[in-house]
């Protein structure tokens with residue numbers, strides 16, 4: 033396009049405000065949108081509420097997917113510190129994203145992709161690239177309509193991808209945050225474009241308990257709804273998170289002041305397990321309310337066939353056994369959300385194994401120089417030790433001490449990613465006699481680079497999105513313990529790492545009794561390590577926790593918990 037042509041187009045494009053943000057062949061009304069916003073404070077469990085409703089709708093026979101929108105300018109969650117934001121979840125296609133995507137995958141028992149996740153950074157990157165390509169035809173590029181248009185475009189693209197009956201879209205943060213104004217504006221425009229029957233809004237809010245007056249307080253919710261109304265959005269359903277069940281009079285107040293029928297005010301009290309929440313919502317007919325608001329036909333199940341969501345967790349919640357204690361020895365242990373998928377994967381084993389797992393979070397930065405007595409004091413009564421993933425040298429000597437404790441005292445050990453690398457380092461130092469063994473991540477000039485950069489990583493300088501990411505096949509060693517745990521010869525697992533085991537040391541390990549029983553298909557990279565002389569000493573370069581599902585616990589977690597049970601009750 034020459035400058036003259038560009039000027040011509042720009043003159044023409046000034047005429048109209050209505051730009052087209054519909055993907056080709058998009059059919060308005062084919063997919064309904066449920067937009068979920070949050071109020072009062074973040075971190076109240078909006079993701080679990082969204083996932084629970086999705087699960088109920090899915091159980092009723094609708095095809096459903098769930099998107100997460102985050103306001104920050106990071107393009108993805110890959111460079112976020114888990115200590116500040118909680119765990120980074122990894123999708124099969126390698127997308128590094130918010131932990132809510134993990135919750136959705138677990139509740140919907142599905143595999144999501146990069147189009148289920150959107151950040152302001154991703155939107156702006158797309159818009160700036162388009163602007164450089166000259167696609168805006170000379171117009172000034174604005175938050176409205178261009179940014180909001182891009183957001184709506186991506187929502188519609190997701191809807192078409194299924195095509196889905198419903199797309200639930202969770203907007204991160206709380207109403208009033210400067211970061212998510214453009215997302216709420218896009219949600220407001222959506223009902224105008226798609227029609228009233230095709231879009232609805234749910235607001236998840238927090239109802240605090242006042243110690244002084246001994247009652248629940250609805251005022252913060254009222255304020256947050258006012259804020260939402262100012263932005264042009266009237267919620268259809270208000271989900272109230274609170275410590276206890278919502279009091280009748282609070283429900284009435286919220287209904288009156290916030291302009292929703294009383295049965296559209298949903299109580300969401302704290303529960304022992306997140307997997308009991310769908311049943312709680314079902315009792316309050318949340319899915320049915322959404323379905324009738326969206327003028328869909330309710331697919332009534334035949335009498336007696338009523339589905340009870342996650343029934344095994346409901347039954348299990350009533351059981352009380354002495355807890356099985358698993359030590360989570362990582363460096364982000366003071367922020368429990370850093371290891372959300374791991375605690376979920378442990379919880380998934382509970383109904384099958386009939387156990388209550390008590391996860392003891394231990395911050396290994398405090399063990400870097402700990403004496404055996406201190407370690408014993410902290411680990412003496414645990415039934416299993418787990419070293420999770422992580423980055424950087426801080427806390428790793430503490431983790432190595434915990435692994436040594438597990439190996440020497442026959443305590444079941446499960447190592448995940450960094451936990452694989454550190455298990456190898458501990459074993460090499462203590463058993464193979466490679467005293468200086470370490471990772472080049474911790475000491476780039478070490479004489480014993482037992483763990484070193486993957487070959488494809490050598491030239492990479494940028495940190496964002498450049499690790500070995502996402503789902504890859506792993507070949508299991510026939511006849512090995514781990515192959516028996518899986519009951520398969522090949523598995524597909526999710527990865528997120530830059531470093532790997534240096535094969536120059538492989539023979540030394542094998543001589544000392546370590547079996548590498550999982551590897552890349554070309555057998556060049558070792559990905560599972562087992563020490564069969566120990567009751568359970570298994571470590572993986574991948575993250576099995578990301579694939580564990582409530583009704584399908586991951587085989588390695590099951591085997592680990594079984595070993596921990598044996599350790600608790602040696603027969």
Ligand code: GLN
Nearest residue numbers: 421422449450529530531
């Ligand atoms: N820091 C290690 C690596 O990059 C481990 C990564 C992880 O635990 N996710 O390989």
